Amino acid sequence: TMEALGIEVGMAILNGQKSFTEHPYISGMFKGMEVDMVPCFAVSSAEKIKSSVDRTPYHARYILNNTDPAMRDEMRLMKKFMKGIGTYGAEPHVRGFSGYLCEIITLYYGGFLNALKAVAEWKEGVKLNFGNGEGNFSRVAMIFYDPVDGRRNVASAVHVDTLSRFITAARRYMESPDRRFFFPNKREPFDEKGIRARLDIRGSTLISVSFRRPNVLDDILHSQIWKTESAIEKRLHYYGFDPLRSVHSVTEREVIFVFELATNQLSETYVHEGPVPWVNNADNFLKVWENNPYGAPFILEGRWRVVRKRPFRDAGNMILKEATQLGVGKDMNPNSIIIRDHDETIEHVDKAILTEMLDPRYPWEN
Amino acid sequence: TMEALGIEVGMAILNGQKSFTEHPYISGMFKGMEVDMVPCFAVSSAEKIKSSVDRTPYHARYILNNTDPAMRDEMRLMKKFMKGIGTYGAEPHVRGFSGYLCEIITLYYGGFLNALKAVAEWKEGVKLNFGNGEGNFSRVAMIFYDPVDGRRNVASAVHVDTLSRFITAARRYMESPDRRFFFPNKREPFDEKGIRARLDIRGSTLISVSFRRPNVLDDILHSQIWKTESAIEKRLHYYGFDPLRSVHSVTEREVIFVFELATNQLSETYVHEGPVPWVNNADNFLKVWENNPYGAPFILEGRWRVVRKRPFRDAGNMILKEATQLGVGKDMNPNSIIIRDHDETIEHVDKAILTEMLDPRYPWEN
Numbered sequence: 001t002m003e004a005l006g007i008e009v010g011m012a013i014l015n016g017q018k019s020f021t022e023h024p025y026i027s028g029m030f031k032g033m034e035v036d037m038v039p040c041f042a043v044s045s046a047e048k049i050k051s052s053v054d055r056t057p058y059h060a061r062y063i064l065n066n067t068d069p070a071m072r073d074e075m076r077l078m079k080k081f082m083k084g085i086g087t088y089g090a091e092p093h094v095r096g097f098s099g100y101l102c103e104i105i106t107l108y109y110g111g112f113l114n115a116l117k118a119v120a121e122w123k124e125g126v127k128l129n130f131g132n133g134e135g136n137f138s139r140v141a142m143i144f145y146d147p148v149d150g151r152r153n154v155a156s157a158v159h160v161d162t163l164s165r166f167i168t169a170a171r172r173y174m175e176s177p178d179r180r181f182f183f184p185n186k187r188e189p190f191d192e193k194g195i196r197a198r199l200d201i202r203g204s205t206l207i208s209v210s211f212r213r214p215n216v217l218d219d220i221l222h223s224q225i226w227k228t229e230s231a232i233e234k235r236l237h238y239y240g241f242d243p244l245r246s247v248h249s250v251t252e253r254e255v256i257f258v259f260e261l262a263t264n265q266l267s268e269t270y271v272h273e274g275p276v277p278w279v280n281n282a283d284n285f286l287k288v289w290e291n292n293p294y295g296a297p298f299i300l301e302g303r304w305r306v307v308r309k310r311p312f313r314d315a316g317n318m319i320l321k322e323a324t325q326l327g328v329g330k331d332m333n334p335n336s337i338i339i340r341d342h343d344e345t346i347e348h349v350d351k352a353i354l355t356e357m358l359d360p361r362y363p364w365e366n
Numbered sequence: 367t368m369e370a371l372g373i374e375v376g377m378a379i380l381n382g383q384k385s386f387t388e389h390p391y392i393s394g395m396f397k398g399m400e401v402d403m404v405p406c407f408a409v410s411s412a413e414k415i416k417s418s419v420d421r422t423p424y425h426a427r428y429i430l431n432n433t434d435p436a437m438r439d440e441m442r443l444m445k446k447f448m449k450g451i452g453t454y455g456a457e458p459h460v461r462g463f464s465g466y467l468c469e470i471i472t473l474y475y476g477g478f479l480n481a482l483k484a485v486a487e488w489k490e491g492v493k494l495n496f497g498n499g500e501g502n503f504s505r506v507a508m509i510f511y512d513p514v515d516g517r518r519n520v521a522s523a524v525h526v527d528t529l530s531r532f533i534t535a536a537r538r539y540m541e542s543p544d545r546r547f548f549f550p551n552k553r554e555p556f557d558e559k560g561i562r563a564r565l566d567i568r569g570s571t572l573i574s575v576s577f578r579r580p581n582v583l584d585d586i587l588h589s590q591i592w593k594t595e596s597a598i599e600k601r602l603h604y605y606g607f608d609p610l611r612s613v614h615s616v617t618e619r620e621v622i623f624v625f626e627l628a629t630n631q632l633s634e635t636y637v638h639e640g641p642v643p644w645v646n647n648a649d650n651f652l653k654v655w656e657n658n659p660y661g662a663p664f665i666l667e668g669r670w671r672v673v674r675k676r677p678f679r680d681a682g683n684m685i686l687k688e689a690t691q692l693g694v695g696k697d698m699n700p701n702s703i704i705i706r707d708h709d710e711t712i713e714h715v716d717k718a719i720l721t722e723m724l725d726p727r728y729p730w731e732n
Contacts (some may be wrong), residue, residue, distance in 0.1 A: 203634025
């Protein structure tokens with residue numbers, strides 16, 4: 001098969017390591033450079049691909065046929081900029097701009113600086129088209145129709161927050177260009193004292209939720225991390241804990257989510273919304289709350305309501321109790337959850353992500 | 367003029383007191399009964415009225431022409447039921463069913479019990495039509511086309527909560543009829559100890575906002591009361607105070623609104639939402655929050671946000687500071703506001719409304 005053949009050739013040349021995405025490929029060193037050797041089908045046109053990697057030769061050919069060496073330097077500049085501001089890469093970890101996307105953005109605007117000038121005026125939903133593009137895509141932050149396959153959106157992996165960062169960086173760069181956009185300084189994290197001082201003035205409470213790190217590919221891990229973070233955050237909101245911020249970090253053994261709660265001391269009671277009064281379910285609702293110690297149900301704005309005790313007043317307790325219904329990523333094991341309270345979180349979690357949480361900075365601002 | 371003539375005749379017969387709604391009229395006693403004598407124009411059809419009272423003779427004639435004495439007794443039963451459950455009257459104080467509306471509902475279903483059986487199946491938006499009705503009405507809880515003027519909604523004053531109460535009462539009555547629906551017992555209010563005990567288990571905090579009672583007609587007063595209550599409640603929500611319940615009471619000198627807050631201890635900070643990153647206003651936002659002691663702005667879900675100090679952590683203070691921008695009824699004087707805290711409210715406010723707030727009961731349940 002093509003797979004076996006690809007692996008054999010790859011191993012023969014690179015003597016490297018087998019990896020998987022859609023299909024197996026070989027990673028190794030060649031003339032001192034890190035190289036991935038990815039087998040693909042030679043198809044007669046980019047619209048007839050069998051695997052998404054089959055499109056790659058068409059992309060490479062398109063760029064080579066439409067650029068001169070100077071333009072290719074402009075593209076390299078764009079990629080370095082993207083790396084510097086943290087938007088380079090279509091993988092779930094970054095949710096950003098693939099190398100090919102960087103190339104065609106540069107090409108589209110005729111160079112790096114022209115592109116940045118244009119990007120500074122972009123907004124969500126921006127749509128770029130070399131003329132062959134067609135159709136629409138729902139729930140995407142932007143569209144760039146692939147010049148080699150007009151029905152494909154090259155920018156489908158770009159998250160609105162990554163797009164926002166790119167636009168913001170472009171605006172800042174056009175105001176005052178700076179080498180830090182390309183070569184950002186590493187940020188010095190706050191020490192424990194600095195972190196505690198900032199938490200004190202915010203009056204907030206940290207809680208962290210860690211899962212045993214599942215043994216899956218990085219891309220799969222990171223899409224599950226986003227899903228899990230948003231699921232837990234939604235649940236916190238649902239139960240009245242107002243998360244101010246959330247961040248995550250991955251260690252060799254753990255995936256850790258840190259939530260900063262405006263307060264972890266919720267009120268004793270809240271108003272629970274029931275059915276409208278003209279459904280049969282209303283009778284049921286009234287029966288359930290008949291002897292409610294917090295008072296009888298009442299109608300307000302055409303709906304039964306009742307004052308009830310909060311089911312959870314402690315966020316950590318809530319997460320443990322609801323662990324299996326949170327809707328976390330499918331390889332995240334709810335039984336592996338460890339909750340760490342405010343102090344434990346400060347001591348245990350990477351200071352760099354706490355620093356980022358308490359005082360967010362873009363790479364070019366350091 | 368008709369006005370002067372009407373007043374003269376009224377005074378001659380009733381020797382009563384002049385009152386106003388759309389036009390002046392005379393209230394007094396006649397053969398031992400309270401009587402309002404209201405002058406109106408004799409118009410050639412109900413569609414050609416000059417003042418809304420000109421329709422009244424048409425309503426009276428319609429009922430007389432379409433009922434026998436037995437049906438008129440059914441209508442009296444309906445009105446007594448409506449009075450008993452607290453839904454009788456189209457005035458803003460009640461937001462309920464006018465006498466004429468009670469009559470045509472009874473007529474429509476052919477009697478009191480048939481009507482109640484039907485009402486038990488009503489829902490919001492119910493539309494009744496003797497055949498002459500036309501057109502639609504937005505933002506009304508129900509429609510009953512006036513049999514003497516098909517473009518008019520007799521039920522326009524019915525609030526969804528009054529409709530809900532009527533439907534609920536009908537459902538309960540059909541389950542188990544009881545004389546208390548017609549002759550409700552007066553509720554014994556909780557004493558101060560009982561009120562405090564219930565507040566303690568709810569863990570809530572009372573605050574009351576009183577205005578000097580404006581010298582305006584009752585109907586105007588009560589529409590302004592609803593407007594004011596909802597305006598203050600909205601503002602409380604906006605600033606993060608979660609009102610569990612609100613009630614109001616009118617004394618000779620004051621209009622008092624009582625709000626029960628789930629908590630009056632808000633968190634120090636919250637997340638303030640800013641503009642999307644691709645508008646010029648975004649630069650302004652970043653400048654404003656440049657040196658925010660609670661940390662720099664950040665982008666989440668395509669929007670700038672920043673952790674900031676709550677402008678108000680005490681509800682009473684907020685209401686005083688925002689008094690002129692609350693959007694209260696136009697005759698409610700913001701400068702007359704008196705804020706009473708938890709204990710002052712318990713001592714000062716009518717125990718009956720606090721009882722109703724802490725343990726709502728319908729009249730037929732007492």
